[in-house]
Amino acid sequence: MEKTQNNKAWLFVLPVLVLVAFSAVIPLMTVVNYSVQDTFGNNVFFWAGLEWYVQVLESERFHAALWRQFLFTGIILSIQIPLGVAVALAMPRKGWGVPVCLVLMALPLLIPWNVVGTIWQIFGRVDIGLLGHTLFNLGIDYNYTQDPLDAWITVVVMDVWHWTSLVVLLCYAGLVSIPEAYYQAAKIDGASRWAVFRYIQLPKMHRVLLIAVLLRFMDSFMIYTEPFVVTGGGPGSATSFLSIDLVKMAIGQFDLGPAAAMSIIYFLIILAVSYVFYTVMTNVGRER
């Protein structure tokens, strides 16, 4: 029997296409247009060609911000993914503990980013903050406003506190979907705890882990609000990540051309790394 052709489905895709065009494609086109021009406001533009790209690519400031960004994202992923998996494994699967744990895990995710920044900014202060004051009383010389290492530790711990729950919830969703029969079979075979994790739980969590890694990569690579509220990119430029540097350039200095060129390079890096992550992880899944 011949398959019926029905192209009405395309109509259902149209609203999404329009939405994506207005929210992503048109703004991106505008940024590309800005990146090859110079402006002093009033919608007057001067052709600059590829000058801003060369300037950004040769800029020490951009190299330093990019390096800091990769370092931050690397640290965040290497802490949050294993920690998220470990917490999800430790969470109860039945009983009253399940809703309690789920609510506790969801709480940090419900707090707006700038509020999280403010909480940690006060929390870490030596004069009035619980963390800063306690560390000071313990004789630890902690001051995130003056010491770059302290600022980094504060920003990393804050991000881990804020976002590890997302990894936990995703992994937990993957874990509870594993049928009990798998565990029973493993028990009959005398499988060790590690073998159960390696050959049952990890493969079953594969898809949610892919989403977790991608989301955490993209979010941490684009982080702006929390470190901006806590450290303002300082001390000096110690915690000036790419987005903070970009906003300084675009709004603080009104260098829209170089900022647009930097945005395009930033976007291409995120796109390329996300694609590599996605491809590697989906192909590892297929091989299994």
Place this chain on the structure above:
Amino acid sequence: MDLSWMAWTWPTAIFFITIALLLLAMGAWEYVRPGGGPRVGILGFETTRGDRLFISLLGSAFISLAWLGLLGPPVWGALVVCLIYAVAVFRFA
């Protein structure tokens, strides 16, 4: 419709028209030969025509940036390298 806020220039307009034409051509190709032509090439994983176009465009962007960073403008040389790269991706990837 006033699009002056988008700060259009002819070079960027030509760039986006080229991308749009590429997407239309891919659509036409898919209509003539449905299925996306999946295969496993030198990259070691399965790619469709759409994947190969994406890899070509993304790779070309980085080739152009590398050219700009290392050699500076003009980027005509980079365009030639990008075209060779895209043909290689469509042939072998």
